[in-house]
Amino acid sequence: MPVNAFETLGMSPEYDINLDTLSNHYLERQRLVHPDRFISKPSEEKLYAQQHSSYLNQCYQTLKDNISRAEALLDYHKTPFDSAENTIQDPVLLHESMDHREKLMMMDTKEQLYNFKQDIENIIKAVVLEMKNNLDALKDFHKAKKLILRLKYLEKLLTEIKQKEAADS
Amino acid sequence: MSLLQIHEPGKTPQPHEEKSVAIGIDLGTTNSVVGFADEKGVRILSIDGHNLVPSAVGIKDKNFVIGKDALKLRDSNPQDVITSIKRLISSSAKEIPYFNHKIENKEQDAMALVKLEDQILNPVHLSSEILKYLKNKVNDKVENQINQCVITVPAYFPESARVATKDAAKLAGLDVLRLISEPTAAALAYNLDEAKEGYYLVYDLGGGTFDITLLKMSKGVFQVIATGGNTSIGGDDIDFEIAHNFSQNLKDLSQSGQKKLLQISKEAKEFLSQNPDRLWKNGKYKLSYNDLEKLSEKIVSTTIKGVKNTLIDAKITEISDINEIILVGGSTRLPSIKNALKDYFSKEPLCSINPDEVVALGAALQARALTHGSDKLLLDVTPLSLGLETMGGMIEKVIPRNSAIPCSIAQEFTTYQDGQNALSIHVLQGEREMVDQCQSLGKFILKGIPPMSAGMARILVTFTLDADGLLSVTAREKTTGIQQSIHIKPSYGLSHEQMATMLKESYEHAEEDVKQRLLTEACVDAQQILNVLTTALENDRDLLSEAEFDQIRTTSNELAALLEHPALEDRNKVVGVTKNLESLTQEFAERRINKAVNKALKGSEI
Amino acid sequence: MAKKTPITVTQAAADQIRNLLDQRGKPSVGIRVGIRTRGCSGHSYTLEYADDIQPMDEVVDLNGVKILIDPKAILFVLGTEMDFVEEDLENGFKFQNPNEKGRCGCGESFHV
The missing domain is CATH 1.20.1280.20 (HscB, C-terminal domain)
Incomplete structure (x- = not known):
């Protein structure tokens, strides 16, 4: 995915984030793109909705967690954490x-x-x-x-x- | 006739594009319920005068008998009637521990088969008969046929059972807008979205399933945080314990003897739940509330343990963080369940809505929200982890349970032998570590990997779960771009071929009728156009040039000829020529309107 | 002499229009009845909120609620009664139209 999780959820790329703000941003975005909003739309739009909604879920999961957020930040600074x-x-x-x-x-x-x-x-x-x-x-x-x-x-x-x-x- | 609605300027939908109507269906183990919501509110649609339709299917003289009639038939022909079909849908024949009807293929790792009269039937077919019955009964009351619905499934329903439920709906001619989980539906019915923000726990003990769902309410969004439960315990198990108490050698009784004793046991349970201070008696059997409490103790404590595990999953440490506990399912009428929950949470559980109807009401609200839009949103999770078999029969989890859906997660795998040119992808669902402890969902092979040394190939496997929780898996070798993907069909579920055959069979009888109806509709439309055109030409022929008139006349003659002796196959021709004629006369119609309007305006100016 | 109105409106319809206008959440002059020359066999009515009055609109005033009729639709609705009906699973407006001769199967379009 081209855009990083911080950008997608409208958060500045920092470790110290406000989890309530994160959650609000996530819910605001999910309201717009969730497949439930596209139930009577053509299947192409439904698929986009599913992809967008999936990506939002993934980004939220990443930023919510203390560990994966740190890893995402290291990715952002181009010094990725390699577990190996x-x-x-x-x-x-x-x-x-x-x-x-x-x-x-x-x-x-x-x-x-x-x-x-x-x-x-x-x-x-x-x-x-x-x-x-x-x-x-x-x-x-x-x-x-x-x-x-x-x-x-x-x-x-x-x-x-x-x-x-x-x-x- | 269809009724008109007022729209925002310029937003009037094209004809036939008006918002559709959908019902909510709780396809329950014991009873099925249909709900409907509109701007006036939400309600249960009664069927044959009752809100609950027993989820029972029987066959009499080769005809399906559903609901109350099936239960009636059971009294005389117990071998031809089946109940608790939902228990058959969620596990393979081999895994069903005890069932109230003989399973024909008990030893197989396949979808269970049962025999009614001389027909062998699978649970998808049986469920579709119930759904078809509900759909037809609802449609008897309305002019515009309803074929869209939201169906509820237990939160803990595995992938295979979700697919089977959708297949059953398809067979019944129903379009499923969304599968939602029963506890979530119940929470919707309690209108928690207008309640205090925070956590809510739904405890759902039905006849054959147990579900726990933890929801979080914030900013009008209903998020499922965690789910737990067990697809193989329920109120029926309490009946079984009671029956076992009455007769130690229950399993040696005849099928009908067993059914009878279980029925008596259920009555005892229901009586004592209502009258805990009385003694229940039936012939040589008697039971007190204390006995009932003892017999149900094991099941109740299993469920409480499930509640605790779900809270741990959700990382909830303080029990006081839970705003409300919602009770769903007829089995929660048992006082010892309410008491156990009250003790654990130090709070009185919510049970103001009839626990048998609450799920269908929620499904109806969601059906309304999906077809008419809503400022609320429901975010659900997947109940079980999904993963792949790796070396040594181990499972690598790709999507952990309680992940928000829809979701799409990719992981990279590699080859383990030099020159390996294919990779077997085995998809599994479950929480255990080893392949043989989890449920296999399907296998496929990614072929054509270029020869490389072990560990060099880079194979990206993507798991995609849609908003109904249905899975598809794609594998792609990164250097060559070779790709394979499958929509998962459970290995013990129905194959695409079986499904196709069943669909075909169900259509075969209906096909003729449908064709006839389509032809009639087309002819009626065509005849109407011709009638209007005749009048129009009589009055306003002068609005057409000679060439236009000839063209219209040729086409209308063609159509009239077609209508004289239409055969079933002529339908498309009729529709085609009608369309032609419509477009030929569109301009004419507008000229006529303008003429009439001018005339009317002149008239009013005088 | 009071001008004869092109359509009549039942009490139920007038009440419902008033309710909907209240709920719309922005000022409206009334609703507009229009007509569209498309549909499965001819024309269909449209009902929309009206933000302003067009010069050619026919205006029916019902104690403050204005029903505007598009000039193209006048001919079709002339003499009809606008009603609001509530059925078991559906509700909405309907024009009882003595001018009408045929309807398509779905009831959304009609001929004159």
Whole structure:
């Protein structure tokens, strides 16, 4: 697609975006192009509507998420994040993840799980703040790539915690 | 006659282009309901005097019997009547755990087949008979035939079942404007779009399916955030538990014995839901509300677990973020369900609209919005993940579940052997990791990949889901541009050939009638033109030149000759000559109007 | 002497026109009845909101609601009664036309 997600949804290319504005822009655009608006139109127009609507969905999905938004921004700055060259080589991150995993295995009470979840959510918040600083202010893309990796790992851990919580309750 | 509407200046549509009318259909497991909305509001269209039409199909003396009559027939000929057809549409014969009718091909991984009288039938055909019945009954009451509709499906309905539902509608001669999910329809009926912005949870327990949908309301847009549920649990399972409680060896009973016991069990459930403080008795069987609660406990707790998982999917952490809980489906009348939800959410669930009618009302509102425009919009999601088989029987997810639709997602794949010149594309649906745990939707092979070393080819596979949630898959080798694509038809569903044959069969009898009707219409039109023309020529021949007159006369004579003994095949000829004559006389008609207007204006000036 | 109006309008039709004009959300002088020489077998009526009065328009005033009749349509609607009918699944306006001799199957076009 020729236009990037930021442009499509009328957002300036920054990491620190207002999610309500994003959602409003997305809904405004979806109102115009959704196939439901073209139900009695010729099939060619219906197809355009479907393509436009699909692309809007894809862009919204990309910008809404803390990780894919960072990746989209790196694309925008022409220094794309390549997961193949960014496998875990960082000993600090490797140690952190092993440590968290061990903790999760040991947890058996609801309260422990809940507290652990809170801890991880706080770490995620901190990483997102750091990401903002590196992408928007410092433009340190190398550092941003490291943060993306850490964020990916933390999000996965959070999902696992929640799954364990649901299974136990 | 058709009625006139007032339009904005210059915006009057051409004749036959007026906004069309569409109904909403809830094609339910137990009952089917038709709704209709206009500017006066939304209502259920009663059929044979009832709002609910039992989703039952029977055959008597080779004729289909639908609804109440089918249930009546069941009393005398249980083997010739089938209910809960929707359960057959959502899984293959092999996967159906228990069913109230013998399945002819129980061991096959194919669409289930049942026998009524001596006919073997598939669920698409059976569903189409119900839809046809509803359509005909509605059209009996109106002059302009309605053939457009919105049909609801469970949110958790897999791709294959959506395709099957659309096929059934096509067989019934219905044009489906949109498939929408039942819980979403229910939310539309509650007019939540005028309610407080925020999250709403729809809990839908029908006879044979369980759906959960989480919606978000903002700026007049209804977004489905997450869906969950289970296509194989429902209120019928509670009946089954009760029946099992009455008779431990239920499965050893005869088919009709089983049906009878299940019917009694259902009655017990319905009685106790209404009268929890009384004891239900029928012959040697009796049941108390406490018994019922115990027997339904497992199913209720399974559904509550489903609710929790859906909230996790949607990343909702605070239960208080949910504004309202909406109950849909007859089975939510069971008090223990209301109580379980009330306990979990600390909130009284909404159930002011009849849970059996709420879905059809919502479908009708959506049908109105689609045909007449609306300032509201519904954004739906796909309920199950879609992916491809990769090496070692693993699945690579291409579209994760709860992705907003329509959507189109492309992923690059490559070859794994040197010189590999073809790639098998196996499309699957489901949440599990391995191929044999998911539902296969179809396979195709991309051929003609130029020889390269392993991992060098770049094959772009694009999954496209339309707004109904129907999938098509395209594979393209990037260096050569070779491309293959398929519209997914489920492997156990109906093939295109089967569908074509069924359509042909359903048309065969109707074909003659349709041809005759078309011919009659064409002849009536032609005769009208000729009549008008005769009068016009009598009065205003002077408005035509000799050459014009001759041309018109030749063509009108030709048409008149055609009308003398028209055969079925002559229809196109009649239409063609009529058109000719219309265009030849268009100018004449305008001259006549001008003449008449001038005359009238002169008259009024005096 | 009061001028004889070319068409009569039922109470139901007048009420509905008034409602629709109120709902239109922009000032209108009334509605315009027109005619179009296309259709499956001849001509069809058009009903549109009117933003202004054309010099040749015939004006029917119903207690403040103006119905403008396009000069080309006068002949066709002369002597008709404009009614508003509500049917089971449909509603709209209709002209009861004594001048009319035939209608096409769909009812949208007619001959005189």
